[in-house]
Amino acid sequence: MELKGKTAIVTGSARGIGFGIARAFAKAEANVVISDMNLDSAADAARTIESEGGVALPFKANVTARAELDAMVAATVARFGALDILVNNAGIESTPSLLKDITEEQWDRVISVNLKGVFLCCQAVIPQMAKQGGGRIININSLAGRRMTFFGSADYTASKHGGIGLTQHLAWELADSRITVNAICPGAVLTPLAEMHTTPEYREMVTKRLIPLGRWCMPEDIAGAAIFLASDAAALVTGQAIDVDGGVMTGFGEDLRPIIRQRMEEEKAKAAQKAARGA
Template identity: 65%
Template sequence: MELQGKTAIVTGSARGIGEGIAVAMAREGANVVINSRKEQDCVATVEKIRADGGKAIAIAADVAKEDQVIAMVTETVKQFGRVDILVNNAGIESPPMLLKDIPEEIWDRTLSVNLKGVFFCCKAVIPPMMDQGKGKIVNVSSVAGVRMTFFGGANYTASKYGVIGLTNHLAWELADSHINVNAIAPGAVLTPLAEQGTTQEYRDMTTKRLIPLGRWCTIDDLGNAAVFLASDRADMITGQVLAVDGGALTGFGEDLRPVIRQRMADMQASHDAKH
């Protein structure tokens, strides 16, 4: 078990990627805090983990509200005695809009949850992690925080680039305290919500054009990456962005495989002709 005896707070873990990460961490022996804005939304994930033999509690908090974040961390330490891992996963999207059409409230809400929420949660866990002499922070950004994509509007893109900037800064700021800070950049993830919100045709199109490994990610793929970055195996890794995207970020947004296959066939033919 990679995380035996450790305590992890996973924000926005009532469903989707956060749920996948929380379940994976509990399976590796961590005590897990399931968080969302409403406690009743967390119940199903808590029960799932307990049914699997893991330890989980629900703590409601809006990550964009500092007092609620401080209360969540205080309650975590009260219940489990420590906090070793913070996964900043809670995030929101809005329908992609042109910048000229983005209302100020949508800009503010996106940045408040996706970026200020990460700031508040880091700020609250750093003191207990420093007291413990060690900690792991994993920030969930996006491929949209590394390269321009059509997934969100400028508000989403800016928030996710911001998460990576904050990750890099904190990696240096917290290095002497042995707190590692890394980011995960998920590509297209087949959460239940994404499944409802897209057609099979759209998913096939994006897979063919963008994803060399040939499928959308599952929440388990994200859970595996987060467990690794939160484990002692990642003690010498900080300030990194781990893309969990089936290779999408390595390409140019088009299917490069036929070109590569043709080039390899040409090389083989030329090699055969010479020998």
């Protein structure tokens, strides 16, 4: 599938899943805007893509800052003359906690980046896409947007459920403008960050208990679905949430509460050790 001549903005694409999507789009011959709050990493990511023969523009934008998003769209159109695809990928995890321990500050941060950020990015791109006669919006959601999958993440789960609601709503609202809006729900993805925060034993346990296809997703797996949704092949697909999870969602009978409670204790112990070192 090719995206020749198309221009895509991928938010949070300096690393992880977003970078995987931007890189795959560039290989499919799209122009890509590496939009991220971290400009140095975005510039590094753009250099990698250009070294592979792609076309990439790094841009600094925080998805919670409307003015920066308007500037991102203006810079995209100034450089490439059009904007065809938006991938709302930027997102943050929450610290695993029971509801009673989630601070208001943590709740606001997670909802602000994961949900309000999608709303603001959509508002920023829609006028340009409508002017061009159509476009594609792809929201990188999560299995947490479909079911209560991650015990101890009420804030993250609420933010991602909101993202699915927004996807379905916008699919109807933007149909007249020929803008399709879909979500991709990744399962466990082996990004460098996930590798840093989990042990091989934990990953093996998750694989054995939850993933029928027997391995974690790689960013390239998520990119494959994104390319499909951005391509002509998906012209009539809108309002959908596609699970890319190795089959996790077909089962999910497992009660992970004891394991996650153990993780919470480990995180607390780590934080206490860090605080003691700082004291």
